[in-house]
Amino acid sequence: MAIASFADKGADLELVGITKRFPGFTAIEELDLSIPAGSFFALLGPSGCGKTTTLRLVAGLEEPTAGQILIGGKDVTATKPFQRPVNTVFQSYALFPHMTILENVAFGLRRRKMSDPVAKAHEALALVELDHLAARRPAQLSGGQQQRVALARAIVNRPALLLLDEPLGALDLKLRRQMQLELKTIQTEVGLTFLHVTHDQEEAMTMADTVAVMNKGRIEQMGAPEELYELPRTAFVANFLGQSNLFSGSVTASTADAITVDVAGVPIIVPRTRAKRHAGEVAIGVRPEKVSLLTEAPQPVAGRNVLGPGRVTDVSFSGVSTQYLVEVPGVGELIVFAQNMVFGPVVHVGAEVWVSWNADHGFGLDDDASAVPRFPADASTESIAIQRRIALEEELEQA
Amino acid sequence: MAFTAFSSQAVVEQAPRKRSFIALVLLLPGILYLVLFFLAPLISLVITSFQQPVLDGDVGEYTAGFQWQNYTDAMGEYWPLVLRAFGFAIIATVLALIISYPIAYFIGVKARRWPLLQSLLLTLVIAPFFISFLLRTLAWKQIMSDEGPIVQFLKTVAILPSDGHLTGTTFSVIFGLTYNFIPFMTLPLYATLERLDLRYIEAGADLYASPFTVFRKVTIPLSMPGIVSGTLLTFIPAAGDYINASRDFLGSSSTAMVGNAIEANFLVLQNYPIAAALSIVLMAVILIIVGIYVRRSGTEDLI
Numbered sequence: 001m002a003i004a005s006f007a008d009k010g011a012d013l014e015l016v017g018i019t020k021r022f023p024g025f026t027a028i029e030e031l032d033l034s035i036p037a038g039s040f041f042a043l044l045g046p047s048g049c050g051k052t053t054t055l056r057l058v059a060g061l062e063e064p065t066a067g068q069i070l071i072g073g074k075d076v077t078a079t080k081p082f083q084r085p086v087n088t089v090f091q092s093y094a095l096f097p098h099m100t101i102l103e104n105v106a107f108g109l110r111r112r113k114m115s116d117p118v119a120k121a122h123e124a125l126a127l128v129e130l131d132h133l134a135a136r137r138p139a140q141l142s143g144g145q146q147q148r149v150a151l152a153r154a155i156v157n158r159p160a161l162l163l164l165d166e167p168l169g170a171l172d173l174k175l176r177r178q179m180q181l182e183l184k185t186i187q188t189e190v191g192l193t194f195l196h197v198t199h200d201q202e203e204a205m206t207m208a209d210t211v212a213v214m215n216k217g218r219i220e221q222m223g224a225p226e227e228l229y230e231l232p233r234t235a236f237v238a239n240f241l242g243q244s245n246l247f248s249g250s251v252t253a254s255t256a257d258a259i260t261v262d263v264a265g266v267p268i269i270v271p272r273t274r275a276k277r278h279a280g281e282v283a284i285g286v287r288p289e290k291v292s293l294l295t296e297a298p299q300p301v302a303g304r305n306v307l308g309p310g311r312v313t314d315v316s317f318s319g320v321s322t323q324y325l326v327e328v329p330g331v332g333e334l335i336v337f338a339q340n341m342v343f344g345p346v347v348h349v350g351a352e353v354w355v356s357w358n359a360d361h362g363f364g365l366d367d368d369a370s371a372v373p374r375f376p377a378d379a380s381t382e383s384i385a386i387q388r389r390i391a392l393e394e395e396l397e398q399a
Numbered sequence: 400m401a402f403t404a405f406s407s408q409a410v411v412e413q414a415p416r417k418r419s420f421i422a423l424v425l426l427l428p429g430i431l432y433l434v435l436f437f438l439a440p441l442i443s444l445v446i447t448s449f450q451q452p453v454l455d456g457d458v459g460e461y462t463a464g465f466q467w468q469n470y471t472d473a474m475g476e477y478w479p480l481v482l483r484a485f486g487f488a489i490i491a492t493v494l495a496l497i498i499s500y501p502i503a504y505f506i507g508v509k510a511r512r513w514p515l516l517q518s519l520l521l522t523l524v525i526a527p528f529f530i531s532f533l534l535r536t537l538a539w540k541q542i543m544s545d546e547g548p549i550v551q552f553l554k555t556v557a558i559l560p561s562d563g564h565l566t567g568t569t570f571s572v573i574f575g576l577t578y579n580f581i582p583f584m585t586l587p588l589y590a591t592l593e594r595l596d597l598r599y600i601e602a603g604a605d606l607y608a609s610p611f612t613v614f615r616k617v618t619i620p621l622s623m624p625g626i627v628s629g630t631l632l633t634f635i636p637a638a639g640d641y642i643n644a645s646r647d648f649l650g651s652s653s654t655a656m657v658g659n660a661i662e663a664n665f666l667v668l669q670n671y672p673i674a675a676a677l678s679i680v681l682m683a684v685i686l687i688i689v690g691i692y693v694r695r696s697g698t699e700d701l702i
Contacts, residue, residue: 061601081604094602098620107616108606153606 010193011072011085011160012037013058018067020053027053029217031067035210037160040187040194042208044201046240050217051197052091055163058195059088072160082111087154088163093146095138101125101149102134108157124156125149127186144175148182155186162187164196168203180207201241205229213237229287231274233366238285245334246285246365254278258359264330268305268362275364283365289337290361293324294354295347305362307331308354314389315345322346326355448675459669466672473676477660481680484656485688487569488638491576492584495633496626498577499584503625504618506585507592524585536575536648540566543574543649567651575643580636584629591625627696635685657681 015033019026028050035041043051056062058069060081069077076084087108095104102121109117125131128148138146147167154162164183168176184207187194198204204211205225212222213236221233229241238244252267253260259275260267261284270284286305298306310328322345324336334355338346347353451464474481502524510517527535543549543565553559565571599621603613619626641658644650650659657677664674 059605061604080610081601082607082609086605088602088605090598090602090605092598094596094598096599096602096617096621098623107603107608111607111612157606 010037010039010191013161013193013195014068014070014073015054015058016068016070018054018057018069019065020050020057020062021065027217028057028064031217031219033212033219035193035195037072037193038191039209040184040196040207042196042198042204042211043214044198044204044211044240045214046199049214051199051214052165054214055088055165055195055197058161059086059163060084085160086163087157087159087161088165089147089150089154089167091165091167091169093138093150093167095146095149095153097138099137100134101130101136101138101141104138104149105134105153105156108153112157120156121152124152127155128152128182144171144179147171147179151183151186155190155192158190159192161193161195164194164198166198166200168198168200176203183207205241211241213240215240231363232285233276235283235285235365235367238363238365243288243335244285245288245291246283247331248281248283250281251277251279259364261364263307264328266305266307266331268307269303269359270362270364271360274360274362276366277364281368283367284362285365286357286362288323288335289321291334291336291355291357293326293336293338293347294356295351297354298356303359304356305359306354306356307334308356309352310334310355312347312349312351312353315347315349317345324353326353328355444675444678447671448679450672450675452672459671461671469672469676470680473673474680476673477657477677480655480657480660481677481684483654484638484640484658484681485684487573487576487644487656488634488640490573491580491637492630492634494573494577495581495584496630499581499588499629500626503585503588503592507589508595508597511593521589524582524589527582532579533642533648536579536642539571539575539578540649543571566649567646567654569654571649572644572654572656575649576637576640579640579643580633583632583636587628587632588622588625591622595621623696627693630692631689635689638685639681 013033013035015031018028018031018033020028031050031054033054043054045051053062057064058071060076060079060083064077067077068075071085095101096107099107102118102125105121105124106117109120114120122131122134125134128151130145130148130152133141133145138149141149150167168179171179180203183194196204196208205228208225210222211225211228213220213228215236221228221237228237232238232241232244235244235246238246247261247263247268249261249263249268251259252262255272257272258269259272259278259282260269261282262268263284268284272278275282275284294308297309298304300306307328308326310326310331312324313327313333314323314325316323317340319340321337321339324338324345324347326334326336328334336355446463447461448469449463449465449467450461450469451466453460453462502520506517506520506524510520541547545564545566547565550559550563550565553565554561554563559565595618599617600613603617604610608616638656639658641656641662642648644654644656644659645662646652650656658681661674661677661681664670664677
């Protein structure tokens with residue numbers, strides 16, 4: 001066998017100029033990626049963005065059209081999956097239905113002729129707290145339990161690199177939280193390199209050290225979760241990772257530390273260091289929770305941007321916070337998240353409000369302003385529900 | 400038991416316990432059919448197997464009795480044919496499995512991306528059924544005859560001695576059995592392999608198993624239901640077959656199987672009790688072998 005002993009620590013992964021074309025479309029275009037050993041790396045993106053293909057390329061289940069894959073400095077591009085020091089937790093778990101849980105976990109150990117596979121498998125099962133079910137078949141386990149077995153089956157081999165393909169997708173929220181914590185604990189304890197593929201931005205942000213946002217076969221932006229969230233570089237990242245209020249306008253003034261953008265006649269200030277473009281037509285934005293809602297016209301204060309007056313078109317209460325949609329004439333609709341410091345929402349639909357935010361919290365995007373849709377389609381269930389409601393209300397009004 | 404091997408689901412859903420008149424009416428034709436064409440002949444066969452010849456009677460005249468010696472006589476005379484029948488059937492089944500598995504794997508797994516090719520290949524597997532089984536076997540007799548090109552060629556390259564034959568040999572009988580039962584092996588194998596989840600294969604490869612190990616440890620166990628039903632559909636009829644081994648087709652008197660003995664006793668020698676006893680022995684042995692086989696193959700665990 002190619003591997004005779006456990007990897008004592010994670011290995012780094014390097015993708016160099018990876019391109020993958022399927023008949024009719026390109027899944028991945030010239031992808032360069034470097035993941036340091038021992039890190040928890042998340043590839044985040046909508047379905048069809050090429051993230052699962054990337055994972056399958058690393059696992060060896062697909063062959064790249066061009067480019068190189070290096071694991072721990074060794075070129076593995078031409079090797080078969082069974083020769084790579086990599087294990088995958090599959091989205092479907094893919095537990096062998098004809099074997100017991102124990103045999104499933106011991107499968108990789110037996111193939112590598114490890115000593116005492118049964119004891120090691122029991123140990124791994126104990127780690128995911130399922131040792132008491134070792135004699136059962138996968139079909140007799142719940143989805144969450146199967147997921148943990150799949151995890152045990154992968155980590156028992158101590159691969160230099162562990163690949164996770166949306167492993168938590170099928171779990172309910174509570175179990176998912178619990179598994180996220182467990183995964184993180186295991187990763188820190190064992191010190192492996194994790195490559196986690198997910199479309200769940202919250203999952204990626206809570207678990208990973210580094211998140212790469214993928215779109216249409218390319219990495220749009222990569223960095224620590226806070227960095228990605230607070231300073232998105234493109235409209236796609238701004239909207240995929242949480243929600244954003246985006247505006248476009250031309251730069252009217254530019255100083256050493258800030259630029260002023262004319263948004264529908266209102267000057268909006270963005271710190272120079274937080275803006276990617278400093279002249280011409282630009283797209284800027286601010287996160288909804290940074291925006292505050294005011295019921296009276298505020299006095300102009302240096303360092304605060306104000307838009308308004310506008311009307312509240314929707315209020316949705318979600319316990320911790322309330323989401324308001326504010327329609328500002330000439331600018332469009334803005335999202336405002338406000339923490340529920342008092343009982344219930346502070347304003348109601350139809351109220352006249354102003355929105356304001358600290359100028360330091362704005363960001364400027366790298367996109368071409370004309371290419372940025374005002375509010376790009378957001379795929380979160382919440383906003384879909386809101387959009388449906390708006391569409392329905394319009395329909396009712398017309399009727 | 401043997402019958403569960405044919406169903407894809409081993410888990411039996413508990414039927415609602417409700418007396419239903421309609422269900423009974425719907426079952427009636429089936430029950431009648433079984434009673435008339437299976438149970439009655441079976442009982443008649445058992446009775447026949449214990450009959451004794453009428454003293455001073457004609458050939459083929461028998462009367463009711465309990466002559467269990469019919470069984471010992473039959474086995475005493477025909478045991479080599481019984482052994483040969485099971486030997487040939489086992490060899491033919493194994494050969495058919497070895498030939499059919501790659502075909503079924505190709506159609507069911509590799510050709511998944513091209514549904515048209517898949518249907519075309521399946522049609523080719525079934526195509527022999529368009530011509531009578533007897534005609535096809537006769538055709539093989541022609542092809543393998545002493546004047547035929549195959550024998551001529553084998554003689555030229557000195558694989559076959561100059562006075563050698565193909566027809567009437569053990570080879571041609573096993574060949575005929577294998578050939579005739581390949582579709583019965585391929586179709587159930589295809590049905591299982593077509594549903595084989597390739598993600599298990601990927602998982603196997605991901606867990607350091609070489610393609611051969613994946614085949615041995617994952618593909619074969621997961622296709623066990625198809626293997627079991629295919630081998631049963633081949634083995635059972637092959638063990639009782641009397642066409643391929645018949646002198647008129649691919650066999651000779653030295654290749655006779657138990658089926659040929661039953662045929663001869665029923666139709667030529669008119670020794671009905673011996674023929675009936677042989678039939679029952681054949682049935683019993685098949686039942687025992689199949690029972691052990693299904694139990695051992697462990698397909699009950701596979702869902």
